[in-house]
Amino acid sequence: MIEFKDVSKTFETKEGTVHAIKDVNLKIDSGKIYGIIGYSGAGKTTLIRMLNGLEKPTTGSVNINGVAINQLSAKDLRVQRHKIGMIFQHFNLLWSRTVKENVMFPLEIAGVAKAEREKKALELIDLVGLEGKEDMYPASLSGGQKQRVGVARALANDPEILLSDEATSALDPETTDEVLDLLLDIKKRLNITIVLITHEMHVIRKICDNVAVLDGGKIIEEGEVLNVFKNPQQPLTQRFVSAESDPSHQETEIVLDELLNKYPNSRIVRLTFHGDQAKLPIVSEMVHEFPKVDLNIVAGNIKQTQEGSIGTLYLQLTGPEPQVAGSVNFLKKLRVETEVIADGK
């Protein structure tokens, strides 16, 4: 269990005092993947660095399993850090060491015997899927492979917590997904807590159980990923969610405008399906119920999150008014989130 209690952080700069973190209260359960999302400058790096004491809160306390990280002595903090792995956006590998030697580095720091170090390093290299690359140097690896080394290195001392500081932000989309799958796999196998910061909702959707949205050093929204995706409260969260769940949002708008010009009497609705709803034949039921309504699918997509799927569907409905109105009500009755975005009258 990780707990931020009334955590604030201020920096003194030449331009005056900067409030990087303002009154953050956060609980992170063990064995979860917790994502903190925000734009750059929102304070997420500061927040995650408090978990391994690279940054100290000005006020408040940061607890991991009851230990106040910000109050440890320098020596105790070093010992505590053995149990907190960290991966970085730019991997931060030592180029002068081979893959194996890089993974062995934290074990050297922790004072593990040489034979043990070798054994553990080879195990971890297998775990992250880099068999056969033990003796290569980081310079000859691809970005994704470098991050795998980073992950293996972070896991060397069997940490309870893995911190991920924008670990996929320097990778291309395909490699990003590879690394995310690796993190998910590791969480399942080793049952460790992962705290990650990112500016991509995609990362949150794909692997996180919980999410907190950070803006201007404050947590403006927090909860289970599916709930936040279903029902984003704050404008910023809505922006993150819509950018992710509907990447072609603008294109859809253009199509909708054209359709409305062509068929001024039609009605356009947006349906949002969650979890099992996405698997039900809701639209065809509606068509059976209201056979006079003509239906045109404008756009649609479906996304997978850790807790279930989320789908959106844009429909154009034309036909006799009572039938159209009835079909919209029918959809609402089935608890599909139905939003009439163009009324056509």
Add this chain to the structure above:
Amino acid sequence: MGSSSYFDFSSVDWAEMGSATWETIWVTLVSVLFTAIIGCLIGLLLFETKDSKSNGIQVINWLVSLFVNVFRSIPYIILIVVLIPFTNTLVHTIVGPVAALPSLILSAAPFFGRIVEMSFREIDQGVLEAAEAMGASHWTIIFKVLLPESLPALVSGLTVTAISLVGYTAMAGAIGAGGLGALAYNNGFLQYNGTIILVATILIVLFVFVLQWIGDLLVKIIDKRVV
């Protein structure tokens, strides 16, 4: 002294030339060794005390910087003279190759110290932070991150320093420290023997080439940043 006097190889005392060459080589190597050690310490001190918030540490940084800048700005030929009393106390002589060592080291170490500091500063800050996040102590970071990660830069820096030390060694030779510089000056220039000047020069140039070649080779072996 006509041009023909440069090619009268019978006038060269080869045994003397050999021992002078050896003197130049060992004086250079010994001073490179001390320069490397002292320079690394100076560089480390400068690097570690930079941007400190503590007043005491800032004073140390300022003092080391001052020492480095003073010794780097004194022309070598003057430094030898300035250091005569110091040399005398340290090695009990002011002539011969051993007497050249203190001034050689004191002029080269601050120069190399700056190179060390620069090399350390070129290391990616993120790598140092990663080591810190793993729970590495300050000394672990120095020995397992700073030094190995900057090694190619340190070796090429030391090569540059070693080559300028060859020049200084020759200069020190001219005022009694022995070696090829002394031979070229005393037996060549002062006795109008162009051949000795030519041979001594060729030997010094060869020595510099060999140093550069060894340095480049070492860097190539230890630098793993390029595939």
